[in-house]
Amino acid sequence: xxxxxxxxxxxxxxxxxxxxxxxxxxxxxxxxxxxxxxxxxxxxxxxxxxxxxxxxxxxxxxxxxxxxxxxxxxxxxxxxxxxxxxxxxxxxxxxxxxxxxxxxxxxxxxxxxxxxxxxxxxxxxxxxxxxxxxxxxxxxxxxxxxxxxxxxxxxxxxxxxxxxxxxxxxxxxxxxxxxxxxxxxxxxxxxxxxxxxxxxxxxxxxxxxxxxxxxxxxxxxxxxxxxxxxxxxxxxxxxxxxxxxxxxxxxxxxxxxxxxxxxxxxxxxxxxxxxxxxxxxxxxxxxxxxxxxxxxxxxxxxxxxxxxxxxxxxxxxxxxxxxxxxxxxxxxxxxxxxxxxxxxxxxxxxxxxxxxxxxxxxxxxxxxxxxxxxxxxxxxxxxxx
Numbered sequence: 001x002x003x004x005x006x007x008x009x010x011x012x013x014x015x016x017x018x019x020x021x022x023x024x025x026x027x028x029x030x031x032x033x034x035x036x037x038x039x040x041x042x043x044x045x046x047x048x049x050x051x052x053x054x055x056x057x058x059x060x061x062x063x064x065x066x067x068x069x070x071x072x073x074x075x076x077x078x079x080x081x082x083x084x085x086x087x088x089x090x091x092x093x094x095x096x097x098x099x100x101x102x103x104x105x106x107x108x109x110x111x112x113x114x115x116x117x118x119x120x121x122x123x124x125x126x127x128x129x130x131x132x133x134x135x136x137x138x139x140x141x142x143x144x145x146x147x148x149x150x151x152x153x154x155x156x157x158x159x160x161x162x163x164x165x166x167x168x169x170x171x172x173x174x175x176x177x178x179x180x181x182x183x184x185x186x187x188x189x190x191x192x193x194x195x196x197x198x199x200x201x202x203x204x205x206x207x208x209x210x211x212x213x214x215x216x217x218x219x220x221x222x223x224x225x226x227x228x229x230x231x232x233x234x235x236x237x238x239x240x241x242x243x244x245x246x247x248x249x250x251x252x253x254x255x256x257x258x259x260x261x262x263x264x265x266x267x268x269x270x271x272x273x274x275x276x277x278x279x280x281x282x283x284x285x286x287x288x289x290x291x292x293x294x295x296x297x298x299x300x301x302x303x304x305x306x307x308x309x310x311x312x313x314x315x316x317x318x319x320x321x322x323x324x325x326x327x328x329x330x331x332x333x334x335x336x337x338x339x340x341x342x343x344x345x346x347x348x349x350x351x352x353x354x355x356x357x358x359x360x361x362x363x364x365x366x367x368x369x370x371x372x373x374x375x376x377x378x379x380x381x382x383x384x385x
Contacts, residue, residue, distance in 0.1 A: 004045060005019065005039070005042060005043070006019055006026055006028055008048055009028065009037065010028045010029065011084060012052065012078060012081050012084045012085060013028070013029075013077070013078045013081070014077070014078060014080075014081060015029060015031075015034045015077050015078070016028065016029030016030055016031045016032060016033045016034060017029065017033050017034050017035050017036065017037060018033045018035075018036040018037070019036070019037045019039060020036050020037070020038045020039065021039045021042065034069070034074075034077055035067055035068060035069035035073075035074050035077075036067065036068040036069075037065065037066075037067055038065070038066040038067060038068065039064070039065060040063060040064050040065070040066065041059070041062075041064035042064075043055045043056065043059050043064065043065070048086065049086050049088065050086070050088045050091050050092065051085075051086060051087055051088065051091075051092060051279040051280070052085035052086045052087070053082075053085055053087075053278050053279055053280040053281075054092075054279045054280045054283065056280075057280035057284070057347075057350060058280070060346060060350050061284075061343050061346050061347045061350065062343065062346075063342070063343075063346065071349065071350065071353040072323065072326065072353040072356055072357060075353055075354050075356075075357040076356075076357040076360055076361065079354065079357040079358050079360075079361045079363060080361035080362070080363065082278075082358070082363055087279065089276070092279050095279055095282055095283055096276040096277065096279065096282065097276070098243075098282075098287065098288045099288075100242075100243040100245055100246050100288075102219050102221055104288070105192075105219075105241060105242075105243070105288060106192045106219065107287075108241065108286075108287040108288040108289075109192040109193060109241055110192065110193060110194065111287055112285065112286055112287070113191075113192075113193035113195060113196055114193055114194055114195045115195075116195065117172075117195050117196075117199050119336070119339075119340075122328065122329070122332040122335070122336065123325050123326075123328035123329040123331075123332060124325065124328070125141075125142045125143040125146055125324075126143050127143060127146045127147070127150075127172075127174040128171070128172035128174060128199075129146040129149070129150070129171070129172075129174050129175075130171055130172075130237065131149070131171075131236050131237040131267065131321075132149065132314055132317050132318035132321040132322075132366050133145025133146045133148065133149050133317060133320070133321045133324075134146075134148040134149035134152050134314065134317055135148070135317055135320055136148045142321065142324040142325075142328075145317070145320075145321065145324075146174070147178075149317075150174060150175045150178045151178070151182075152384075153175065153234060153236070153265055153267065153368070154175075154178065154179055154182065154183065155384045156263075156265055156310065156368070156370050156384050157232045157234065157263050157265055157370075158263065158379060158380070159179060159183040159185050159232060160183070160185075160231075161183060161184035161185065162184065162185070162186070163183075163185045163186070163231035163232060164185065164186050164187070164188070164229070164230045164231050164232075165179055165185045165186070165187040165188075165230060165231070165232045165233070165234065166187070166188050166189075166190070166223075166228070166230040166232070166233045166234070166257060167187065167188070167189040167190070167233075167234050167235070167236070168190055168220055168223075168233065168234070168235040168238055168254065169190070169191060169220075169235055169236065169237065169238025169241075170189025170190060170191050170196070170200065170215060171189075171191065171193075171196055171200075171236070171237075172196050172199050172200055172203075173189055173196075173199075173200035173203060173204070173213070173215060175234065175236065176188075176189050176213055176215075177203065177207065177209065177213065180209055180212040180213055181209075184212075185212070185232075186212050186213070187212065187213050187214070188213075188214050188215070188216065188228065188230075189213070189214070189215040189216070190215070190216050190217075190218040190219075190220065190223075191215065191216075191217065191218075192217065192218075192219060194217065197215055197216075197217050200215045201215055220238075220242070220250055220253050220254075221249065221253060222253075223253040223254070223256060223257050224252065224253045224256040224257070226257065228257050229257060229258075229259055230257055230258055230259065230262065231259055231262050231263075232258075232262055232263050232264070232265075233254055233257065233258050233262070233263075233264040233265075234264070234265045234266075234267070235254070235264075235265075235266050235267065235268070236267040236268075237267065237268060237269065238268070239266065239268045239292060239297075240268055240269050240286070240289050240290065240291055240292070241286070241288065241289060242290075243288060243290050244274070244290050244292070244296075247292060247296070247297065247300055248300060248303070251300055251301070251303070251304045251306070252304065254304075255304040255305065255306070255373060258373045259373070260373055260374050261372060261373060261374055261375075261376045261378070262372065262373050263309075263370060263371070263372055263373075263376070264306065264370075264371050264372075264373065265368060265369070265370050265371075266297070266367075266368070266369045266371075267366070267367075267368045268292065268297075268366070268367060269291050269318075269364055269365070269366055270291065270292060270293060270294045270297070270364065270365045270366065270367045271291045271292065271293045271294075271363075271364055271365070272293065272294075272362070272363075272365070273293055274292075274293045274296060275291075276290070277289060277290050277291065281351070284347055284351075285347075285351050291364060294311075294365070294367055297369065298311075298369070301369075301371055304373075305373055305374055306371035306372070306373060307371055307372045307373075307374065307375060307376070308369065308370075308371050309370045309371060309372055309376075309379070310368070310369070310370040310383060310384075311367060311368070311369050311370075312367065312368045313365055313366065313367055314366040314367070314368065315359055315362065315364075315365045315366050316359070316360075317366065318359045318366045319356050319359040319360045322352055322355050322356035322359065323356050325352055326349070326352040326353055326356065329348060329349065329352055330349070333345055333349070336348070
C-alpha cells in the first residue's frame with residue numbers, strides 16, 4: 001500500500017515532501033522536502049480513486065492524515081494541481097447533482113448558514129460579513145476591509161436618498177444597514193436562513209431602522225410575483241447556491257423587480273471554467289453549491305436586457321479575507337472543538353485553509369459585475385475606483 005500512496009500523492013503534489021507511516025519515513029521528489037504527510041491510518045485505495053478531495057479531506061477530519069507544517073502553507077503548494085485530482089463522476093452522481101428545487105435548496109442553505117450565529121460571530125468580524133473584504137490599505141483590519149467592500153459596492157450602485165434597494169441573499173444585513181445610514185435609501189433584504197433573518201430583524205428594531213429596512217424569509221423565485229420594484233439590486237455571495245440550470249431563473253426574477261435603467265451588482269465566487277464542484281466541499285460545507293464561471297454569467301446578461309458597465313476581480317482580497325477568518329477561527333479553536341467536536345473543528349479548519357489556497361492559486365476567483373437594465377445614460381462617465 002505504501003508504494004501506491006507515494007505514487008498517488010507524488011502525482012498531485014509538485015514539490016518534494018515526505019510521507020511518515022508506522023513503517024518509517026519516505027521522501028518523494030527531488031530537493032529538500034517542503035513538509036511531511038503523517039499517515040496515522042492509510043486512506044482506502046478505492047476511495048482515493050473515487051475522489052481525491054473526499055478521501056484526503058475525510059482522512060484529515062478524522063485525524064488519519066496530518067502534516068508537520070501549517071495547513072494553509074501545505075495546501076498552497078499543491079491546490080493549483082486540482083485538475084489532477086481523481087473524481088469518479090458516475091460514483092459521485094448523487095452528490096454532484098442534487099435537486100435544484102426550492103424545498104431542497106432551502107434545506108441546503110440552512111445546513112450551512114443556520115449552524116448558529118454564535119459560531120459565526122467567533123471568527124467573522126463585528127459586521128458579520130461572510131464574503132470577501134476589500135483591503136484598500138495594507139494595514140486594514142478585517143472589519144475595515146468589510147466596510148470598504150460594502151462602500152465599494154454602494155458607490156458602484158450610485159445610490160441616491162429615497163431610492164429602494166433590494167439585497168438578494170442579505171446575510172446578517174450589514175450592507176443594507178450601511179446603505180440606509182449612509183445614503184438614506186429604503187431597503188429590503190431576502191434570505192432563506194432563519195438565523196440570519198432573526199438577527200437582522202432584531203438589529204432593525206434595536207437600531208431604529210424599521211422605517212427604512214425590512215427583511216423577509218423569501219426565496220428568489222418569489223420575486224417575480226411579489227409586485228415589488230427597486231431602483232437598485234445587489235446580490236453578494238448568493239448565486240453560488242442557485243445551481244447550474246437555475247441561473248436563467250435567477251436573472252429573470254432580478255430583471256422583473258428592477259426598474260428600467262436601474263442598476264444590478266452581482267458579487268460572486270467565479271470559476272475559470274464550468275465544473276460540478278468539489279465533492280468534499282459539497283458534502284460537508286456547501287451542499288448543492290456550484291460556482292458559475294465568469295463567461296456563463298456574462299453570456300446570460302444580454303438575454304435579460306442587462307448592459308454590462310463594469311467587471312472587477314477581487315480574487316486576492318478573498319485570499320486575505322480567508323486567512324483573517326482562519327486566524328480568528330484558530331484563536332477560538334479549542335472553544336469550537338469543545339462545543340461541536342474535534343472532527344467539526346478540523347473540517348472547518350480544512351475548509352478555510354483550502355479555500356484560501358484555491359483563491360491564491362487562481363482555481364477560483366471573485367467577480368463583481370455591474371449592469372443596468374436597458375441603456376442608462378445618466379451615470380457618471382468615469383469609473384468608480
